[in-house]
Amino acid sequence: MSNWAIFGIAGLVILYLLWLYNSIIGLRNRVRNAWAQIDVQLKRRHDLIPNLLESVKGYMAHERGIMEQVSLARQNAIAAGSDVAARVTAEDALSRSVRSLFAVAEAYPQLRASENMLSFQEELSSTENRISFARQHYNDATMEYNTAIQTVPRNLLAGLFSLHPEVLFTTEEADRQPVAVKF
16 A cells, blocks of 8 residues: 555544534533523523512512522522532522412412512513523533534543533423413
8 A cells, every 4th residue: 555545544533533523512502501591591580670679679579588598599600600419409599489489479469469470470481481491401402512523433432531421401390381371
């Protein structure tokens, strides 16, 4: 075999490995972009929480415990940062505390009829839908990336470059139901 043939084969192997590596990086970047989309929607929800608390404060003056719980859950969700596992746990706790607040708010007919609360209900519902779609996109991108780095031959490159599977954004069983807001 001539030197040119060896160089040609080596060049093709190198090009193939570069293509494999670049495809893995492209998939990883899709996962990161999908996470950024979730982060935007979660921030939107975090921004809505103070308005919710302000809206219910006058009506639920003696329900301070639940309002403090929501506020603390929001702070914890914000503090969780970009660690997906910690963020999932914190966001689930925030969802549960908001549900608790709505359950308590059911006992206040004037609050249920408040224009601010009706407006907030619409905003929260819209935001929860956006979060749901962003989670689905993230999980789809994550599954594609994880599959790519765990199958031959990409798994060899992934191991060589220390590329690890990403965490899916799942929820606890109790939080799989949509937030029910009834005013």
